[in-house]
Amino acid sequence: MRIIGTIDEMRAAVRTARAAGQTVGLVPTMGAFHEGHLSLMRRARAASDLVVVSLFVNPTQFGQNEDLSSYPRDEARDAALAENEGVDILFAPEAAEIYPDGFATSIHVSGITDVLDGASRGAFHFDGVATVVTKLFGIVAPDVAYFGQKDAQQILVVRRVVADLNLEVRIEACPIVREADGLAMSSRNVYLDPAARQQATALNRALDAAAAVRGSGERDGERILDAARRVLADADITPEYLELRDVLTLNTVTRVESDALLAVAARVGAARLIDNHILKGDV
Ligand code: PAF
Numbered sequence: 001m002r003i004i005g006t007i008d009e010m011r012a013a014v015r016t017a018r019a020a021g022q023t024v025g026l027v028p029t030m031g032a033f034h035e036g037h038l039s040l041m042r043r044a045r046a047a048s049d050l051v052v053v054s055l056f057v058n059p060t061q062f063g064q065n066e067d068l069s070s071y072p073r074d075e076a077r078d079a080a081l082a083e084n085e086g087v088d089i090l091f092a093p094e095a096a097e098i099y100p101d102g103f104a105t106s107i108h109v110s111g112i113t114d115v116l117d118g119a120s121r122g123a124f125h126f127d128g129v130a131t132v133v134t135k136l137f138g139i140v141a142p143d144v145a146y147f148g149q150k151d152a153q154q155i156l157v158v159r160r161v162v163a164d165l166n167l168e169v170r171i172e173a174c175p176i177v178r179e180a181d182g183l184a185m186s187s188r189n190v191y192l193d194p195a196a197r198q199q200a201t202a203l204n205r206a207l208d209a210a211a212a213v214r215g216s217g218e219r220d221g222e223r224i225l226d227a228a229r230r231v232l233a234d235a236d237i238t239p240e241y242l243e244l245r246d247v248l249t250l251n252t253v254t255r256v257e258s259d260a261l262l263a264v265a266a267r268v269g270a271a272r273l274i275d276n277h278i279l280k281g282d283v
Pocket of ligand 1: 028029030056058061129132133151154
């Protein structure tokens, strides 16, 4: 596996692969790899000739009071894990390579970024994501890019950018990978002390409880949400949001008649965690 730090070198590697008729798969990441990341790499490895994983802790998607400086970083460990998955290139640029002096462009997706994490963290967050992902697509020019469904809203934002800017890349959403007790894997789980780690299991249990109510035939949004609210309250968790939204438009759903995104964000101990389930419209 090659580790590449410059855009020029990254572009040259892709040009060589393309000249040989190879397809390119990209897994954009911020490092601190866990099984969720590795599952994306495996999907890419199975489908593409050249597999590129980007490792870049993107400063523009972090707010002033967020965890940019403490975000877990261990490039040597990440490189070993990526190599073990058969990744061909780890693209790990410095911030100045991505945002050189004079950088002045930002991509803003309107509408779907006004809710959930866009409302909770602020508009800057998805502007930062959309801008860096568009740059990565420009640099790596992948045929397919792989994203985890845990960041469901991020996937919708990226799909919107791809459609609106006519980018030639297919976005593949990959299932959430969970710990044995249901906690969604996240690089931020390392912030959890043992008590918070236990408390955090309530997020998925809350979503499961809501899904069970939906599974019994209930369509009323408030009744479905109430089941999740009870589990969170029992675990002493006050969510930043717990909402039912249309899977494509992110409009509020009051009755589940078609597939709906049940999404939660909460501070648990020192971590801000998100999770979601898709509730089917047709049970
Ligand atoms: O999901 C992430 O890790 C980041 O938001 C991404 C897509 C790599 C952009 O920085």
